[in-house]
Every structure is written in C-alpha cells, then in structure tokens.
Amino acid sequence: xxxxxxxxxxxxxxxxxxxxxxxxxxxxxxxxxxxxxxxxxxxxxxxxxxxxxxxxxxxxxxxxxxxxxxxxxxxxxxxxxxxxxxxxxxxxxxxxxxxxxxxxxxxxxxxxxxxxxxxxxxxxxxxxxxxxxxxxxxxxxxxxxxxxxxxxxxxxxxxxxxxxxxxxxxxxxxxxxxxxxxxxxxxxxxxxxxxxxxxxxxxxxxxxxxxxxxxxxxxxxxxxxxxxxxxxxxxxxxxxxxxxxxxxxxxxxxxxxxxxxx
Numbered sequence: 001x002x003x004x005x006x007x008x009x010x011x012x013x014x015x016x017x018x019x020x021x022x023x024x025x026x027x028x029x030x031x032x033x034x035x036x037x038x039x040x041x042x043x044x045x046x047x048x049x050x051x052x053x054x055x056x057x058x059x060x061x062x063x064x065x066x067x068x069x070x071x072x073x074x075x076x077x078x079x080x081x082x083x084x085x086x087x088x089x090x091x092x093x094x095x096x097x098x099x100x101x102x103x104x105x106x107x108x109x110x111x112x113x114x115x116x117x118x119x120x121x122x123x124x125x126x127x128x129x130x131x132x133x134x135x136x137x138x139x140x141x142x143x144x145x146x147x148x149x150x151x152x153x154x155x156x157x158x159x160x161x162x163x164x165x166x167x168x169x170x171x172x173x174x175x176x177x178x179x180x181x182x183x184x185x186x187x188x189x190x191x192x193x194x195x196x197x198x199x200x201x202x203x204x205x206x207x208x209x210x211x212x213x214x215x216x217x218x219x220x221x222x223x224x225x226x227x228x229x230x231x232x233x234x235x236x237x238x239x240x241x242x243x244x245x246x247x248x249x250x251x252x253x254x255x256x257x258x259x260x261x262x
Contacts, residue, residue, distance in 0.1 A: 001025060001073045003063075008109065012101040019059045019106075022072050022079040023114055045117035046078040048110070049259070050102070052089060052127030052134045055155075055173070059083040062255075065248035071259045080110050086173060088158070089134025090190060093180040103138050103145065120204065126150030126258055128251045129219075133158070133192065136226065139206045140195035148207040150258040152251050153244070156192045157222040158182045164218045196229035208237040209261055211254040213244020 002023040010017045024046055026039050051068065053061045059081050062068045072079045084098050091097040102125075111118050125146050127135040132154025139149035155161050159182040162175060175182045185191050199205050208230055212223035220241065230237040240257070244250035 001069050003069070004114070006113075010101055010105060012097050012105045014096075017083060017101075019080065019082040020063060021081070021110060021114060022069055024073065024076040024078060043115075045115060045119075045122070046076070047122040047262075048078045048080060048116045048124070049262075050106070050123070050125040050135075050138075051079055051081045051255070052084060052102070052125070052131030053081070054127065054129030054131050055086050061248075066252040066255060068255060071256045075259050075262070077259065077262070078110075078114065078116050080106065080116075082106055084131070084134060086130070088130055088155075088173075088178050089137060090178055092178045094177045095174075098134075099138070099141075102134065103142055107145075120145060121147040124148045124150070124262060126152065126255065128152035128154070128248075128254075129246065130155050132156060132223075136192050136208075137190070137195065139208070140192060140199065141189060143199065143202055143204040143206050146206045148209070148262060150209045150211070150255070151223065151226065152211045152254045152258075153213065153216050153219050153246050154210070154223055154226070155219060156226050158190075159185050160222060161218065168218070192226055193229050196226060196235070197233055199230070199233040199235050202233075205233070205235045208235060209258050210237065210239045211244075211250075211258075212241055213246070213250050214241050215244060216246045216250075219246065 002025045004021045007018045051062050062081050087098045089098045091099045125135045132151040135149050136151045139146040162182045210227045212220045227239040
C-alpha cells in the first residue's frame, strides 16, 4: 500500500486540514521485476472507504490502533481517514461545516488527487462511536453517493446518549454548539431514525452493517433500534453484536469483517 499524509486548505472548514490516505499498489517484491508502467498503471480507479474516527481521536487513530492497512491491502481498496474533531460530522449551528467537508469537499479532493472512483457502487463510509453516527448520517442523507456504510458501536442517538455519558462522567460534547441542544434533534435531518425511515421510497438504498458489542451498554439498544428502522425501510442491512466493548480491540475486528463483507 501507498501511505500518504497530506495537508491542504479546506474551503468548507476555512482552515488547513490533515488526513491519511492508503492507496493500493503492487506488492514490494513484485516491483523488483515489473516495469514502471506496471507499477504505476494509468487510468485505474480504486474503490474507496472513508473511515471516520470517534470522539477524542483524529485522522491518525485508525493506523495507530488497527490493522486497517493490511485489511485494505488484501482487498485492494483505498482508505481515506480525515479528522472531524468532536463535531459529530455535522454542519454545526455555531462552528465548522464538517458534514459538507466529508460529503462534498473531501470526495472532490481525493478523487481528483489520487484518481479514485467516483461511482456510487465504489464508495463506502464507516466509523466507530461518534464516527458511526457520522458515517450513518452521511450515507443516509446522501444515499446516491455511497454504496454501503458501516456503523461500529455508533453514537446514533445523541439525545439519549447525552444523559448516559453524563452519568459516566463524560461531558465534553458541546451539543449546544453542534445541534443547538440535543432536544432539537428528533424529527430533523440530524435524526438517524428519521433518515433511515426516509429510505422507504428512496431510489438508492445503501447497504449497511451495524456492529455493537453486548457489553457496550450505553450504545447497544440504540444500534439495535437503527437496524430495525433500516429493516422496516426495506434496506439491505446486517447486524452483529456478540462480545465486545466500546474500544479499538472490538473495532479492529469489526472493520476487518466489514471490508470482507464489502
């Protein structure tokens, strides 16, 4: 794999951003007996997985905590890993437009720069925890853009999650700046259950794989609920729980399984 760390100016975020990109390439040993045109073929457009991170993490988290490079190399898929701060990959009421960055600017940048495929069936998005919310929101809001999405222990219901996190001593999300308060989410385009239901009559229905370990008591029931909503809408969806905590050890297994499923 080719690993690129790049920094560029984002029009959507009005700031410089950094991301990691993995690009499929010929195995090292094979390069020794190949021509340059064989090593660097022209015109090849790779399938692409956009991997979002969870809260308190950044663009480097997937490479630091998982075997994503090996999984992607085995299947010949490109992987794009951006940063989203703690912003739920949403256009904030008061803050940055992370939804526009992930769904509009970032695909334009990587497809033009790294010659990645722009076809719907070649583009996927996934993430854990807050990134699971973001990946689900992107795919459900723009089903014409993504062929499939993966939600790994997703923080898919912020109004419920807010109280549970406070009870555990975690109170770092600025829901007021992001959503104008979690009480404003139900019934809006920030509501994943509403978005899932909207697939019922949609022309495009991205496939989905929902993961959540049974030991993840803060998130398990809300992920089951999302799965049920997707099923009701006639979407091709799969649910997997089993033993698993809200941690990278579980998500490493999940992302390997997700890429195999793709």
